[in-house]
Amino acid sequence: MAETATPAETAHVDRVRGARRSPAEHLADAFTSGSVPGTVTLTEIPYQAMVGLRVDRTSDAGARVASVTGGLPAACGDVTGTGSVNTLWLGPTEFMVVAPEEAHDSLGGSLVSDLTTALGNDAGQVVDLSANRTTFELSGSHARAVLEKTCALDLHPRVFKAGTAVSTELAHIPVMLWKTSDETYRIFPRASFADFLGRWLLDAMREYASPEVP
Amino acid sequence: MLLISCPNCGPRDETEFHYGGQAHVAYPESPNDLTDREWAEYLFYRENTKGTFAERWVHSTGCRQWFNMLRDTVTYEIHSIYGMGQPRPELQASAASAGASKSDPTQPGEFTQSGDFGQASAPGLAPGATAPTATTPISSEGV
Ligand SMILES: [Zn+2]
Numbered sequence: 001m002a003e004t005a006t007p008a009e010t011a012h013v014d015r016v017r018g019a020r021r022s023p024a025e026h027l028a029d030a031f032t033s034g035s036v037p038g039t040v041t042l043t044e045i046p047y048q049a050m051v052g053l054r055v056d057r058t059s060d061a062g063a064r065v066a067s068v069t070g071g072l073p074a075a076c077g078d079v080t081g082t083g084s085v086n087t088l089w090l091g092p093t094e095f096m097v098v099a100p101e102e103a104h105d106s107l108g109g110s111l112v113s114d115l116t117t118a119l120g121n122d123a124g125q126v127v128d129l130s131a132n133r134t135t136f137e138l139s140g141s142h143a144r145a146v147l148e149k150t151c152a153l154d155l156h157p158r159v160f161k162a163g164t165a166v167s168t169e170l171a172h173i174p175v176m177l178w179k180t181s182d183e184t185y186r187i188f189p190r191a192s193f194a195d196f197l198g199r200w201l202l203d204a205m206r207e208y209a210s211p212e213v214p
Numbered sequence: 215m216l217l218i219s220c221p222n223c224g225p226r227d228e229t230e231f232h233y234g235g236q237a238h239v240a241y242p243e244s245p246n247d248l249t250d251r252e253w254a255e256y257l258f259y260r261e262n263t264k265g266t267f268a269e270r271w272v273h274s275t276g277c278r279q280w281f282n283m284l285r286d287t288v289t290y291e292i293h294s295i296y297g298m299g300q301p302r303p304e305l306q307a308s309a310a311s312a313g314a315s316k317s318d319p320t321q322p323g324e325f326t327q328s329g330d331f332g333q334a335s336a337p338g339l340a341p342g343a344t345a346p347t348a349t350t351p352i353s354s355e356g357v
Pocket of ligand 1: 220221222223273276277278279
């Protein structure tokens with residue numbers, strides 16, 4: 001734990017942090033210059049801890065895992081968790097836990113080992129997928145308009161409400177799309193798609209930097 | 215573009231799904247008892263239905279779950295979506311009769327595979343089940 005870290009552990013954490021490169025790191029300046037403050041902004045939230053879970057949520061193991069994550073979502077679109085650790089529904093027995101990077105075991109946290117211990121020897125999986133995806137945050141009054149250029153789902157707030165997450169396609173690639181507030185979306189593309197999706201979103205955002213044509 | 219209603223996720227574009235071929239092809243109970251021909255028929259031979267067809271789909275971009283679908287291969291109309299392991303549902307009378315006329319093998323121009331490799335009446339090749347008997351060749355002698 002961070003508060004009891006020895007100097008050696010602190011040095012190790014520093015080495016881990018220094019060695020990392022996020023999937024869209026090279027686009028950070030482009031994201032800043034391509035954002036239109038107050039209209040639509042794009043940022044990468046790199047290095048979030050992500051854990052893939054496979055467990056029957058109605059089983060004893062499911063209950064133990066849920067006690068670590070703060071619940072397991074019951075149906076498509078559901079997200080459980082209230083603080084910084086949230087769990088997204090991927091399938092009837094498949095979930096993705098998303099947490100700040102500090103929760104990761106390599107940085108002094110215990111999320112993966114806690115989940116592994118909770119599952120025990122029962123049927124299921126706990127897999128550290130932190131390097132599998134990165135996180136983009138698209139927000140602002142025109143964030144939905146950007147997504148609607150490519151997303152086939154109905155993103156109107158009467159259907160797609162804040163607090164909902166779905167796996168779907170954006171720009172023909174598979175992503176998780178999580179609406180975290182009325183004008184904020186978190187997008188989870190696989191690492192290898194981050195460059196493509198980042199550039200695609202920048203292109204889609206570009207028109208909102210100019211005055212609207214009446 | 216088909217709009218397919220995933221039993222878990224609701225209506226989604228066809229591009230989120232992958233096709234899994236003919237449904238209700240049961241795994242042989244005793245694969246070792248099958249002849250090479252029967253094994254090959256189990257593995258590779260499928261109906262080529264014109265009309266209502268029971269097929270498997272997986273929501274690969276979404277919940278990654280499999281399900282069955284009754285779909286008309288001519289009109290692309292989706293008659294029914296039902297779970298894996300559930301029997302093929304009966305269609306409503308009107309839809310069934312329309313489907314029956316479409317798949318009536320006696321109609322000229324229609325092709326249904328019902329010979330040695332066909333599984334028209336018994337989806338899946340049950341082990342030990344007698345292979346469909348080939349029609350006795352009609353000899354031209356004496357005609
Ligand atoms: Zn689904």
